[in-house]
Amino acid sequence: MTDQIVLRHVTKRFTTKKLGTITAVNDFNLTVREGECFSFLGPSGCGKSTTLRMIAGFEDLSEGEIELCGRPVSVKEKNIYVPPEERGLGMVFQAFAVWPHMNIFENVAFPLQIRKLPKADIVQRVKEALHHTSLDGMEEVYPSDLSGGQQQRIAPAGGYRQ
Numbered sequence: 001m002t003d004q005i006v007l008r009h010v011t012k013r014f015t016t017k018k019l020g021t022i023t024a025v026n027d028f029n030l031t032v033r034e035g036e037c038f039s040f041l042g043p044s045g046c047g048k049s050t051t052l053r054m055i056a057g058f059e060d061l062s063e064g065e066i067e068l069c070g071r072p073v074s075v076k077e078k079n080i081y082v083p084p085e086e087r088g089l090g091m092v093f094q095a096f097a098v099w100p101h102m103n104i105f106e107n108v109a110f111p112l113q114i115r116k117l118p119k120a121d122i123v124q125r126v127k128e129a130l131h132h133t134s135l136d137g138m139e140e141v142y143p144s145d146l147s148g149g150q151q152q153r154i155a156p157a158g159g160y161r162q
């Protein structure tokens with residue numbers, strides 16, 4: 001079985017004027033296999049989001065390498081960097097990442113439309129995603145009309161069965 005997500009010696013350093021250079025992720029090694037449900041737990045600022053951003057391709061690595069399903073997607077030494085849209089991952093951001101000018105259907109359908117899925121397929125998948133996030137029947141509603149919790153659930157709905 002191919003390991004789905006592999007991190008080898010992944011390190012990320014940030015340099016800012018005020019703090020100088022800080023190491024956000026230090027020599028991190030991880031293997032997540034197919035079907036495993038994995039969580040990061042740790043104090044604020046320990047590098048959880050930075051690690052997820054590097055896996056999804058929103059952040060470059062300072063050192064190390066990342067493989068997805070056996071494919072090298074970030075390898076510092078070889079200058080390999082596959083952009084996020086070519087990694088086949090769904091990511092739910094820490095802040096509400098919903099489009100205010102799109103209704104709930106359009107928000108949830110957006111990643112599927114980018115992948116050019118057939119319209120009937122998109123409609124079916126959006127319906128299922130809204131059902132699993134208790135947002136049934138909200139297709140025409142805009143995010144500003146929803147509660148904070150409902151808005152927050154639009155993001156994972158958009159990542160459902162991508």
Ligand SMILES: Nc1ncnc2c1ncn2[C@@H]1O[C@H](COP(=O)(O)OP(=O)(O)OP(=O)(O)O)[C@@H](O)[C@H]1O
Nearest residue numbers: 014015016022024043044045046047048049050051
């Ligand atoms: N773009 C950036 N520029 C400079 N420093 C950053 C940047 N992003 C994160 N950091 C720093 O890297 C460290 C790790 O941040 P990260 O966001 O990964 O933490 P976290 O574990 O997700 O924390 P939280 O639980 O608060 O969300 C922190 O010290 C943070 O200040």
Ligand SMILES: [Mg+2]
Nearest residue numbers: 048049050094
């Ligand atoms: Mg975080």
